[in-house]
Amino acid sequence: MNIIDIITKKKNKQVLNYDELKYAFDGYLNKRIKDYQMSALLMAITINGMTYEETLDLTDIFIKSGEVYEFDKPVCDKHSTGGIGDTVTLIIAPIVAALNVPMAKMSGRGLGITGGTIDKLESIPGFNVNLTKEEFCKGVKEIGLAVSSQTESLVPLDKVIYSLRDVTGTTESIPLIASSIMSKKIASGATYIVIDIKCGEGALIKNEKDAEELSLYLTKIGEHFGRSVKTLITDMDEPLSSAVGNALEVLEAKEILETNKPCRLREVSLEVSANIISMAKNIKVSEAKILCAKVLENKTAYKMFEKWISYQHGDLSKVKVSDKIIKLKSNKDGVVTKISALKVGKLAGLLGASRKTKEDNIDYSVGVKLLCEAGDSVIKGQDLALLYVNDLNVKLNEEDLKIFEIK
Numbered sequence: 001m002n003i004i005d006i007i008t009k010k011k012n013k014q015v016l017n018y019d020e021l022k023y024a025f026d027g028y029l030n031k032r033i034k035d036y037q038m039s040a041l042l043m044a045i046t047i048n049g050m051t052y053e054e055t056l057d058l059t060d061i062f063i064k065s066g067e068v069y070e071f072d073k074p075v076c077d078k079h080s081t082g083g084i085g086d087t088v089t090l091i092i093a094p095i096v097a098a099l100n101v102p103m104a105k106m107s108g109r110g111l112g113i114t115g116g117t118i119d120k121l122e123s124i125p126g127f128n129v130n131l132t133k134e135e136f137c138k139g140v141k142e143i144g145l146a147v148s149s150q151t152e153s154l155v156p157l158d159k160v161i162y163s164l165r166d167v168t169g170t171t172e173s174i175p176l177i178a179s180s181i182m183s184k185k186i187a188s189g190a191t192y193i194v195i196d197i198k199c200g201e202g203a204l205i206k207n208e209k210d211a212e213e214l215s216l217y218l219t220k221i222g223e224h225f226g227r228s229v230k231t232l233i234t235d236m237d238e239p240l241s242s243a244v245g246n247a248l249e250v251l252e253a254k255e256i257l258e259t260n261k262p263c264r265l266r267e268v269s270l271e272v273s274a275n276i277i278s279m280a281k282n283i284k285v286s287e288a289k290i291l292c293a294k295v296l297e298n299k300t301a302y303k304m305f306e307k308w309i310s311y312q313h314g315d316l317s318k319v320k321v322s323d324k325i326i327k328l329k330s331n332k333d334g335v336v337t338k339i340s341a342l343k344v345g346k347l348a349g350l351l352g353a354s355r356k357t358k359e360d361n362i363d364y365s366v367g368v369k370l371l372c373e374a375g376d377s378v379i380k381g382q383d384l385a386l387l388y389v390n391d392l393n394v395k396l397n398e399e400d401l402k403i404f405e406i407k
Contacts, residue, residue, distance in 0.1 A: 003027065003037050010044040018057045025061055029157045035164065042161070042170040050175035055217055056224050058175070062183035065157035069133060069189035075102040075140060076276050077190035079181050081205055081214070082114030083198035084345040085241030089117045089147070090253035091269040092276070094304035097145035098295040101280040104140045105147040106154065106188040108162055108180075110354050110362075113345035114204065118149045123246040123364035127314030136188075145308045155187045166355065172204050178217035186225050192279040193222060193229045196272055200237035202341020208233065230275055234268055238374060239341045241265045245353045245367010245388060247321045254316060257302040270296070322365040326387040326394075328401060330378045337374060338405040344368055347400055351389050363390050368403075378406060 006024050010016060016024075024041055027033035050058070076096060080086050089105065096103045107129075110116035118129050131139065131148035139146030150159045158180050165171050165180075185193045195218050198204070199211040215231040222229030242263070243252035256266050274289035281288065295301045309316055348354065352363035369386040372378060384404055 003033050003041070007037065007041050007044060010041060010048060013048045015051055016054055018061075021054065021057050022061050025058070025157055025161070026065065029065060029160060038161070038164060039168045039170075042165060042168060042173070042176065045176060046170045046173040049173075052217070052220055055175040055179055056221060059179045059183050059186075059221050059225075062155050062158045062179055063187050066153045066155050066187065067133065068187050069104070069137060069154070071102070071104065071137065071140065071189050073102070074191035074280065075104040075189055076192040076194070076280055077103070077105055077185050077188065078194045078196065078272060078276060079185065080196040081177060081181070081198050082110075082116075082203060083200075083236040083240055084114065084202040084341040084348075085239035085244045085249065085265070086114070086198065086236075087120065087241050087243070087249040087253045087265060088196060088269050088272055090120065090250065090305075091256055091265070091301075092273040093145055093147060094257065094308055095269070095273040095292050095295055095301045096276050097143065097308070098300045098304040099277055099291055100144065101277060102140050103145045104136070104188055104190060105145075106184045107147055107149060108184075109149070110166075113342070113349045113354050114202075117147065119362060119364070120246045120249050121147065121314070123250055123319060124309060124314035124316060125318040127309065128312045131312070139308075139311055143304075143307055143311055145304065146312070147308075150184065155183050158183050172206075174210060174214045174217060177204065178214060178221060182218060182221040182225070186227060191228065192276065193227055194272060194276050194279070195229065195231045196268075197231055197233045198236040199233050200235050200341060202239065202345050203236035228279055230279060232272065232275060234271075236341055238339050239344050239370065240268060242370040242373075243367065244344050244348045244370075245321070245351070246362070246364040247319050248367040248369060248388065250316075250319050251321070254305070257296070257305050258299070260296050266296075320365055321367070322363075322388040322390055324389050324392050326389055326392065327383050328385040328387060328403075330380055330382045330384050330404075330406060332406060333379050334377070334406040336372050336376045336378060336384075336404055337407050339370060339374055340403050340405070343403040344370070347387070347396075347403060350396060350400060351387060351394065366390055372404075
């Protein structure tokens, strides 16, 4: 067996068996397979797809590449496939934990222009995203909540593949997305899993057909491994939040939890929270949503948020955004008809909020703050957005700044 034959087989749209997948992916983890060879295989998979059986096999190989966490009672987890201004985890985790449903959340970094929960949390000075198995399980047991990046021992294969996909144009493969998501959820001990599938121009999944296909893959994997899985398909043609950028998004989540500010991000967060609570408590989603709204309104969720951040050694008072700001102004009177999630994400990336290569560092302090919404009337010269930059002379062309459509 050799990697060239395996790459060629998938290039020719043939099905790979368990042993072939294990040889290739375990070989990459153990450095027998080179970056360029795995990149070729990932591209062949992205172009030609994988069967359900291949996807189940790959998920199993991912899980068995490391240790598996176990809890003495059911715990829940949530995953988003990634979007622009998607800060849902930072809001729903304390809401769910405040309702005495343990949340054991294994998160990742950004893929492409989409933000990653771990990148956001790392913008909080002192916050420990690298919990050991003991620290992770202790957090879930003692305060009902822990969020961590993958340790070296938990699904290490997915960790290296995830980084490679991010920089090789292979982030959109549905089988690879499904295997990545579910291997982490299963290995981290989740019983109830809600997957928020973002769909639209600012998401990895661009259309409803692909979103529904991913939903089927995720559900089948869950059934195969004995997990309860529920999927939601939510819109990502426009940014979910007015804040796009790591520190900016942390501060936005803090404000919503602290003030119960009405906005689209709050509504989506309540919907996701309600679906988790519905599964865990075996009640109707409508009943669960009332419970979630209550802990948001009475600040029980905010207190849990503070407790969680403190438990993982973060200091919310020291979260900083850049003091260098460029104002993006309207060039005419009119009505904002669209705010492009894709263009906002790309712009934030140009400012340094996301990675171009897996070795890149990101700047947690930069990003885009939107000052208007679709449907708002604006006048010429009005501030539409604030760009938090690390260099006031940053090179941006006119096309980079066309994030609004005004008619």
